[in-house]
Amino acid sequence: SAVISQKPSRDICQRGTSLTIQCQVDSQVTMMFWYRQQPGQSLTLIATANQGSEATYESGFVIDKFPISRPNLTFSTLTVSNMSPEDSSIYLCSVENRTNYGYTFGSGTRLTVV
Amino acid sequence: QQPVQSPQAVILREGEDAVINCSSSKALYSVHWYRQKHGEAPVFLMILLKGGEQKGHEKISASFNEKKQQSSLYLTASQLSYSGTYFCGTPDQGAQKLVFGQGTRLTINP
Structure with a gap:
């Protein structure tokens, strides 16, 4: 299965500022998916990222x-x-594994906006 | 469209069995199952690719009824390590992106 390194793992940010989350995969993948998970909720797809x-x-x-x-x-x-503050959530990246068709997720970024 | 899971929460004693259901209002071509422990990322359990398929993973298995547009996850002789939130996921409109159900929180007590 693919291994994803996601960072930062958590951050506390001031309102009005921006945060960039990075995901590095140990193999080449066509699509990467970005999800948001609000506390106690399911995963909601934000976007699909294709190279190029x-x-x-x-x-x-x-x-x-x-x-x-x-x-x-x-x-x-x-x-x-x-x-x-409404952006406070966990953000996760994900890729599909070619071997078993399952999806691997990054460890997530827990964002708190104050 | 988001698949619907039931029940929303289950509390069991160690050794008991549980069934988690996932249904969709539209045709299903595959169903994924994931488990997420508190503070961790979801972990892939299994995928069911065609109707009637059943799969097993240790004491966790699943079935897929394509006609009824539903899947069920079976946890037998539950262990403390099975605690977590279980999500089913289905491809959206045949695309690779997954749409997840609302989740079922499973609590296993000693």
Whole structure:
């Protein structure tokens, strides 16, 4: 299975600022997925990041708020911009494993906006 | 569209069995199951790729009824380590991206 290194693991940020979350995968993958998980809730897909093209955003998520970069097949970043307390959540990246078709998740970034 | 899981929460004693259900209002082509422990990322348990398929993983198994558009996860002789929140996930409109159910919190007491 793929191994994902995600950082930072947690951060406390001031409202109005931005935070960039990084995910590094130990193998090349076509798509990377970014999810948000609010406390006690399920995982909600933010966007799908393909290398060499614009990310595809889900309903309710926009590029200006959550810009994504995908410079190569092993790396992606998600930025949470102009943060407000409502952005406090856990953010996770994920990739599909070619061997078993399951998805591997990064360890998550626990974001608190104050 | 988000699959629906039931029950939302289960409390068991060690050694008891549990069944978690996942259903969809639209056709299912595959179903994933994940377990998430508190403070950790979700971990892949298994995928069911076709109707009627059943899979096992230690004492955790699952079935997939394509006609009924539902899947069930079976946990037998539960262990303390089985505690966590279980999510089913289904591909959205045939794409690779997964849509997850709301989760079922399983608590195993000694």
